[in-house]
Amino acid sequence: MRPAGLRPAWLAGGVLAVLVALIAGLAFGSVALPPAGVALELLDQIPGVRLRSGLSDREVAILLELRLPRVVLGLLVGGMLALAGAAYQGVFRNPLADPHLLGVAAGAGLGVTAVIAFRSTAGDATAELPIGVPMAAFAGALIAVALTWLLGAAGGRDRSPATLILAGVAVSSFLAACQTYVLQRHVDTLREVYSWLLGRLSTAGWHDVLLVLPYAAVTGAIVLSQRRELDVLTVGDEEATGLGLHPQRSRYLLIIAASLGTAAAVSVSGLIGFVGIIVPHTMRLLAGPSYRSILPLSVLFGGAFLALADLLARTAGGQAEIPIGVVTAFFGAPFFIVVLRTSRTAAP
Amino acid sequence: MTEQAIVVAGLRVRLEKALIVDGVDLEVGAGEWVTIIGPNGAGKSTALRAIGGLLPYEGRIELNGVPVDKLHRRERAKAVATVGQSPIVPPAMQVFDYVLLGRTPYVPPLGRESAVDLATVDEVLGELDLGRFAGRRLDTLSGGERQRVFLARALAQGARILLLDEPTSALDIGHQQEVLELVDRLRAERELTVLATMHDLTTAGEYADRIALFSCGRVVAAGPPREVLTEANLAKYYRVRVRVIEGDHGPLVVPVRVT
Numbered sequence: 001m002r003p004a005g006l007r008p009a010w011l012a013g014g015v016l017a018v019l020v021a022l023i024a025g026l027a028f029g030s031v032a033l034p035p036a037g038v039a040l041e042l043l044d045q046i047p048g049v050r051l052r053s054g055l056s057d058r059e060v061a062i063l064l065e066l067r068l069p070r071v072v073l074g075l076l077v078g079g080m081l082a083l084a085g086a087a088y089q090g091v092f093r094n095p096l097a098d099p100h101l102l103g104v105a106a107g108a109g110l111g112v113t114a115v116i117a118f119r120s121t122a123g124d125a126t127a128e129l130p131i132g133v134p135m136a137a138f139a140g141a142l143i144a145v146a147l148t149w150l151l152g153a154a155g156g157r158d159r160s161p162a163t164l165i166l167a168g169v170a171v172s173s174f175l176a177a178c179q180t181y182v183l184q185r186h187v188d189t190l191r192e193v194y195s196w197l198l199g200r201l202s203t204a205g206w207h208d209v210l211l212v213l214p215y216a217a218v219t220g221a222i223v224l225s226q227r228r229e230l231d232v233l234t235v236g237d238e239e240a241t242g243l244g245l246h247p248q249r250s251r252y253l254l255i256i257a258a259s260l261g262t263a264a265a266v267s268v269s270g271l272i273g274f275v276g277i278i279v280p281h282t283m284r285l286l287a288g289p290s291y292r293s294i295l296p297l298s299v300l301f302g303g304a305f306l307a308l309a310d311l312l313a314r315t316a317g318g319q320a321e322i323p324i325g326v327v328t329a330f331f332g333a334p335f336f337i338v339v340l341r342t343s344r345t346a347a348p
Numbered sequence: 349m350t351e352q353a354i355v356v357a358g359l360r361v362r363l364e365k366a367l368i369v370d371g372v373d374l375e376v377g378a379g380e381w382v383t384i385i386g387p388n389g390a391g392k393s394t395a396l397r398a399i400g401g402l403l404p405y406e407g408r409i410e411l412n413g414v415p416v417d418k419l420h421r422r423e424r425a426k427a428v429a430t431v432g433q434s435p436i437v438p439p440a441m442q443v444f445d446y447v448l449l450g451r452t453p454y455v456p457p458l459g460r461e462s463a464v465d466l467a468t469v470d471e472v473l474g475e476l477d478l479g480r481f482a483g484r485r486l487d488t489l490s491g492g493e494r495q496r497v498f499l500a501r502a503l504a505q506g507a508r509i510l511l512l513d514e515p516t517s518a519l520d521i522g523h524q525q526e527v528l529e530l531v532d533r534l535r536a537e538r539e540l541t542v543l544a545t546m547h548d549l550t551t552a553g554e555y556a557d558r559i560a561l562f563s564c565g566r567v568v569a570a571g572p573p574r575e576v577l578t579e580a581n582l583a584k585y586y587r588v589r590v591r592v593i594e595g596d597h598g599p600l601v602v603p604v605r606v607t
Binding site for chain 1: 397400401402421422423424425426428429430432435436438439440441442444445446448449450452453455458460461466470482483505
């Protein structure tokens with residue numbers, strides 16, 4: 001028998017999903033581009049490859065300067081949120097753990113809000129995000145997850161999954177209140193923060209992609225390196241200790257890495273809900289309970305999901321863009337209810 | 349005198365500041381089966397978990413002559429395997445993958461299981477007659493089958509010392525006997541040392557070479573079953589009236605009504 005792990009067919013499916021999302025995200029929009037031309041133009045960008053796409057200069061500019069950074073950002077943010085969600089679910093052995101329900105996103109949000117509100121260019125909605133934004137978001141995220149963990153631990157060693165989520169809700173509310181207070185004191189930034197809060201990939205340029213890329217790389221490397229440890233953790237801390245693991249060390253490492261990924265995603269894209277819970281659970285139900293397949297597949301399908309959600313967000317509403325957070329929640333909330341009803345079998 | 353697999357001296361264990369194990373001395377020879385008995389709350393499981401390296405403790409615990417806290421946790425996992433009272437059953441996990449977790453101490457960090465690891469799991473599953481369950485989900489198996497899988501995971505660890513915390517408490521008497529016979533066979537074949545905790549006194553006496561009776565975190569009697577399982581001892585430490593009858597493999601303990 002072969003051990004559970006990433007089946008090549010699923011990996012191929014994930015890569016295919018990313019490619020479909022990439023081409024669709026690039027081809028559709030206010031100006032439609034031929035998908036074949038898009039594919040050829042992309043291949044032409046690879047050093048050493050020379051291909052004629054047949055696109056005009058203007059179309060190439062739309063493709064490379066407007067749409068490509070946005071789609072790539074969607075892939076990165078979606079992959080990060082789904083990966084972080086899967087890691088939290090494993091670390092807390094809780095099927096409901098997710099960057100939002102744990103308060104991590106709210107903490108990161110408060111960090112970003114503070115930076116936007118207190119920076120010198122406050123009120124200038126077109127200004128690029130300061131470099132310090134992801135670090136502020138990371139600090140907020142770590143404070144939030146620590147608070148949630150401490151509050152959730154008040155129930156004792158045998159706390160139920162619900163206790164942790166209740167603690168997360170309390171921490172989220174508290175941090176949201178802090179955020180509202182900061183906003184009230186800096187009304188001039190209200191509009192800017194609000195549009196960011198709903199989740200957006202809309203002002204994305206290569207700047208945002210470059211801002212988030214190093215964090216995504218670090219998070220991805222750390223979380224994926226712990227995939228076997230996450231499988232061992234499913235048998236409980238004591239058994240994991242008996243098997244020679246240091247559960248608490250793996251847990252801290254994973255929490256820090258997942259929070260870093262969440263913070264980076266939140267700082268460029270705002271609060272995009274449900275990706276962190278829908279995608280890992282779908283992968284768990286379809287490809288099995290091993291984190292060796294859940295983690296990499298969450299990155300691929302999470303990225304594809306968000307890129308496609310963004311496509312819907314900018315095309316379905318006519319002239320006005322729908323905030324992407326609205327799209328993911330619209331599909332995520334009903335799915336979440338299904339997961340709740342089946343979480344006996346879907347739990348990590 | 350035979351080599352000692354487990355040496356425990358002056359063991360004290362605290363849980364949430366309460367002193368649960370209070371000065372236990374215990375030795376288990378290589379290849380021996382020792383069972384700890386005692387009323388609820390006597391500290392049996394806590395002592396066992398400390399010996400397995402799962403709890404902080406004061407005093408001395410040596411496994412095969414090496415202090416357990418001097419062993420790297422991976423080395424410790426290769427020396428001693430614990431089967432807990434009611435191990436967590438990860439949802440949807442296959443039996444093969446569960447047993448493969450037992451190979452964790454042999455898998456290098458960032459590495460994956462070797463062909464040896466996979467072969468070991470196949471061998472253990474075959475030996476415990478679990479081959480046909482390999483692809484089944486663990487959470488769909490019956491209590492008796494699960495207990496065999498838990499044992500298989502511990503055997504896959506390749507440890508020569510096996511700690512069993514209430515290995516039969518969830519099983520009917522037929523499956524109790526089956527599991528304990530299996531443990532005894534494996535002990536002989538693989539030259540394992542077994543330290544178990546048990547509630548059923550007759551069963552405890554039939555399978556153990558020696559018995560240690562715990563009360564309030566101390567060993568109050570230890571020796572061959574015949575010397576420990578006496579009406580006087582059980583009346584004193586369990587507050588129970590029993591009749592002890594001589595059996596083929598040890599004393600049979602039968603509770604009788606007080607009035």
